[in-house]
Amino acid sequence: MKALLLAGGLGTRLRPVTDFIPKCLVPVHGKPLLDYWLENLSAAGVDEFLINTSYLSEQVVQWWEKSVWKEKITLVHEKELLNTGGTLLANKAFFEEEAFFLVHADNLSFCDFNAFIEIHQNRPKECELTMMTFQTDDPSSCGIVELNNKGVVQHFFEKVENPPSNLANGAVYICEPTIFTFLESLHKKNIDFSLDVLPCFMGKINTYENTIYHRDIGTIMSYALSQVEYMYK
Helix, strand or coil: CEEEEECCCCCHHHCCHHHCCCHHHCEECCEEHHHHHHHHHHHCCCCEEEEEECCCHHHHHHHHHHCCCHHHEEEEECCCCCHHHHHHHHCHHHHCCCCEEEEECCEEEECCHHHHHHHHHCCCCCCCEEEEEEECCCHHHCEEEEECCCCCEEEEEECCCCCCCCEEEEEEEEECCCHHHHHHHCCCCCCCHHHHHHHHHCCCEEEEECCCEEEECCCHHHHHHHHHHHHHC
16 A cells, blocks of 8 residues: 655744754654654555655655665655645556555554554445544634544535534545546646545545544644643553
8 A cells, every 4th residue: 555645845833843844854752753654654554655845855855865664755856835636646656546545744643544444445435535533622723524424524614713513634534546537627736635625525535533643733832732642642
């Protein structure tokens, strides 16, 4: 199985930390975020990783050169960020014709990834994606989902005031290769997953709830919380 780890973002909300280090390499208890993803997904059977770079990319290259997972990793540089869907479409050839992970690697996440894969394999037949969800303590800052009794997404509320619940999109997915047909139909290079893709897949997104630990390392506060929560996960 393969995975795309999105690692090129600017991390503007995490400044001044990200003035000096890319968000994907921000350390939690001495280990960069990317290392957690490579360790956890490798243990679940993922054996090839594509990582996009952009902001402070030279640091990601230096990290890659020393990584114990170097032989599993392909780096692709973007002079201008293409957003999640754009990066995925630009690298279609990497994924061939099998399901794959799509991961925003600026999250810290621990879960049973083998169970995540199994949930996807046994998804309702109409679903083309499986989304990781989690219970957030700050729902207005997240994409909130509403599900039917099969666990399939029916509505999506992207960072709105007073959302209907605290069940949030974890920005980690398993995708079927059929998604590329949709991405190509948009006829553009820069594709926002939350705005351009997810709204068109209502009723086609299965879910897996991560009940162990998930946090977006998006702000100084959430970064500080992750350092403390890590010890009690």
